[in-house]
Amino acid sequence: DTAVSQTPKYLVTQMGNDKSIKCEQNLGHDTMYWYKQDSKKFLKIMFSYNNKELIINETVPNRFSPKSPDKAHLNLHINSLELGDSAVYFCASSRDPTNSPLHFGNGTRLTVT
Amino acid sequence: RKEVEQDPGPFNVPEGATVAFNCTYSNSASQSFFWYRQDCRKEPKLLMSVYSSGNEDGRFTAQLNRASQYISLLIRDSKLSDSATYLCVVGVAAGNKLTFGGGTRVLVKP
Numbered sequence: 001d002t003a004v005s006q007t008p009k010y011l012v013t014q015m016g017n018d019k020s021i022k023c024e025q026n027l028g029h030d031t032m033y034w035y036k037q038d039s040k041k042f043l044k045i046m047f048s049y050n051n052k053e054l055i056i057n058e059t060v061p062n063r064f065s066p067k068s069p070d071k072a073h074l075n076l077h078i079n080s081l082e083l084g085d086s087a088v089y090f091c092a093s094s095r096d097p098t099n100s101p102l103h104f105g106n107g108t109r110l111t112v113t
Numbered sequence: 114r115k116e117v118e119q120d121p122g123p124f125n126v127p128e129g130a131t132v133a134f135n136c137t138y139s140n141s142a143s144q145s146f147f148w149y150r151q152d153c154r155k156e157p158k159l160l161m162s163v164y165s166s167g168n169e170d171g172r173f174t175a176q177l178n179r180a181s182q183y184i185s186l187l188i189r190d191s192k193l194s195d196s197a198t199y200l201c202v203v204g205v206a207a208g209n210k211l212t213f214g215g216g217t218r219v220l221v222k223p
Contacts, residue, residue: 035213043157043200043213055209090156097209099145102202104156 003027006091006105013081014113021076021108023091031055032074033092033102034066043090049074050097081112114139117203119214126191126221133187134217136201145204146184148175150197151216157200160186191221 006023013019034046047066048056063079091105119136126132146163163175163184174187188195198216
């Protein structure tokens, strides 16, 4: 049973397209996240939701829009994709926003051509 | 100064040797600390939480030094399978955020 699952695993698309990445967790956690890992391997938080409410929205272009239909799901929609969006995007969840460890999905490798 | 900093390495370690490395954090209000391991092209996985009194899990020992604001990870009797990038994570209640360091790469060689 996969705890945090995200789809697709690979996503290759052209500049200007709109794409979505889906994430689901079956751990009963209240908090979900999107992280971006660039080519230099730095993991940076993009968004965090706690009980479906947005609690962290880092400096991310507004082309990126998260949606949390319920506590178990956090999707990421990206409009007008740019070359610089190429990265690995990780979904994660935790019991609470600060004191509990994160459980990661296996990542979505996005390549924009 | 970055919020969480790590020596990127790589640390080249002979099999069976001991290796240790630190992670420094800038916010004195930090209250939660973790070590993660990330293999190439994989997701980060929790290695261990770091407690105030220090803690050990098999060959791995984590320490917290609040006065100097760093955490450390020590790996004893290194195995080839310990080769990975080790990420430290620091949590601050204000801001509801867990921040990752850039990672320390460890290469264990026969």
